[in-house]
Amino acid sequence: MDDVTEFNLRGTIAILITSTISNLAVFVVFLCIISQNHSSLHTVVTRLVLNLFLSDFIQSIGFMLSYNWAIKGIIEPGIYCDIQGFLINLGDVASGFWAFVICVHTYMRVVHSYEYPHIVFLSMITIWPFNILISALGFAIQLGTDGKRFYGSAGGSWCWIDKYYQEYRIGFHYGIILFNAAAMSVIYTIMFVILYKRQTMATRGSKRVLQRVNKKLVWYPAVYIVLVFPLALQRIVGLAFQNSNIWSSFYLIPAASIFTSAGLANAIIYSITRNLVSVKPVISMVPKIRRSITTASSPTTYFINTRNSFFTSESITTDMEPMSITSATKSMRISYIEHSTIYECDDDSRYSSAVTPPSPIHSTDPLNNHNRNYYNSSDTISPV
Incomplete structure (x- = not known):
């Protein structure tokens, strides 16, 4: 070859x-x-x-x-x-x-x-x-x-x-x-x-x-x-x-x-x-990532996310929609802030706000803790 x-x-x-x-x-x-x-x-x-x-x-x-x-x-x-x-x-x-x-x-x-x-x-x-x-x-x-x-x-x-x-x-x-x-x-x-x-x-x-x-x-x-x-x-x-x-x-x-x-x-x-x-x-x-970072840095949003994640981690279900839960939590937070102002100004309107200050008493039930902290049987819930 x-x-x-x-x-x-x-x-x-x-x-x-x-x-x-x-x-x-x-x-x-x-x-x-x-x-x-x-x-x-x-x-x-x-x-x-x-x-x-x-x-x-x-x-x-x-x-x-x-x-x-x-x-x-x-x-x-x-x-x-x-x-x-x-x-x-x-x-x-x-x-x-x-x-x-x-x-x-x-x-x-x-x-x-x-x-x-x-x-x-x-x-x-x-x-x-x-x-x-x-x-x-x-x-x-x-x-x-x-x-x-x-x-x-x-x-x-x-x-x-x-x-x-x-x-x-x-x-x-x-x-x-x-x-x-x-x-x-x-x-x-x-x-x-x-x-x-x-x-x-x-x-x-x-x-x-x-x-x-x-x-x-x-x-x-x-x-x-x-x-x-x-x-x-x-x-x-x-x-x-x-x-x-x-x-x-x-x-x-x-x-x-x-x-x-x-x-x-x-x-x-x-x-x-x-x-x-x-x-x-x-x-x-x-821009979506920037909005997420900005939202995460907001104290109010952090409080809302913390409360929602707390209930989610404990496998507690409600009949409310996720958006409704967020709105209600946000309303309660705002009402609590308003309560401090009203309490200082007028003793007669002490309980005219949405919720009372958080109670130091806690139970083993997260949902009961939530209700005890933000609601009282004698409280009257009014619009914020």
């Missing part, structure tokens, strides 16, 4: 490892998404991400079919090779399209605070039929070329569009993914400029949110370009010089291994930025 053949076998194993890991990562994240509550599954973001993961899953399945070539030690043109080439091209191109749609959706949400409700439906009826068409069109194209198979060996490790159909490699694959990468870069550049201008005029709290959005969004175009660019660059340079092996397999296999890790990269990105467009619930919690 010569060095090139041995390297191709090792390269096939490397591609199988990355594609298998990507497949498992996508599968795990996919299960995490569908296991969420029913309402979250119907959000636009979740549906877009599910379509992206479906594309990555198809791509990884296509590359995992190379297990057959690793066992046989040779790539044989035929139906099995056609299926692998079809799946790889379908997954690659669809993944780029869905990444672009997510980019557009993120731009609309972050910059314009607008969410188009039908973006998922329109994208699905456009992207999937288009990608299936261009991937299956090769079977019709090969009929007009004396039976030369459209899908064949690509790099000696997997099946894809045969080198005989160089122009279709650009039209059906490289041209599309490079267009998506360029469009994403332009959109994100515009978005970053707008966010930067807003950041200079924003408050301190808003700046933190904008900085957080900036740091998270930058990974989408960066990761996509890093994964796609090495392999696409090798193919395009090869086409320009009419030599598909201009950089040899020593560059092609690592570039392909990076490219097949798209599923793993997208799974990691989703795990980090899944709450990117849901910062409002977090921000809305801040």
Whole structure:
């Protein structure tokens, strides 16, 4: 076995490892998404991400079919090779399209605070039929070329569009993914400029949110370009010089291994930025927390909460609603304060207030203690 053949076998194993890991990562994240509550599954973001993961899953399945070539030690043109080439091209191109749609959706949400409700439906009826068409069109194209198979060996490790159909490699694959990468870069550049201008005029709290959005969004175009660019660059340079092996397999296999890790990269990105467009619930919690802290620092509220927690801990039930209990306790507290003032001013109106001062006598029954402290059989309860 010569060095090139041995390297191709090792390269096939490397591609199988990355594609298998990507497949498992996508599968795990996919299960995490569908296991969420029913309402979250119907959000636009979740549906877009599910379509992206479906594309990555198809791509990884296509590359995992190379297990057959690793066992046989040779790539044989035929139906099995056609299926692998079809799946790889379908997954690659669809993944780029869905990444672009997510980019557009993120731009609309972050910059314009607008969410188009039908973006998922329109994208699905456009992207999937288009990608299936261009991937299956090769079977019709090969009929007009004396039976030369459209899908064949690509790099000696997997099946894809045969080198005989160089122009279709650009039209059906490289041209599309490079267009998506360029469009994403332009959109994100515009978005970053707008966010930067807003950041200079924003408050301190808003700046933190904008900085957080900036740091998270930058990974989408960066990761996509890093994964796609090495392999696409090798193919395009090869086409320009009419030599598909201009950089040899020593560059092609690592570039392909990076490219097949798209599923793993997208799974990691989703795990980090899944709450990117849901910062409002977090921000809305801040005033609630402040109100809770302010309320807890109030003496009257502390007294009410203490009395209510005391009765709750002793498992005592009443027919009154919780709000009624709070109101009654608050009224008794206010009446007791008023009683001290009236007692000092007028002895005849000593018991005209709602309750008497607390009695030092206590019993083992918390409810009796409460009644003995605040009520007396001879007292008259009057409105506060």
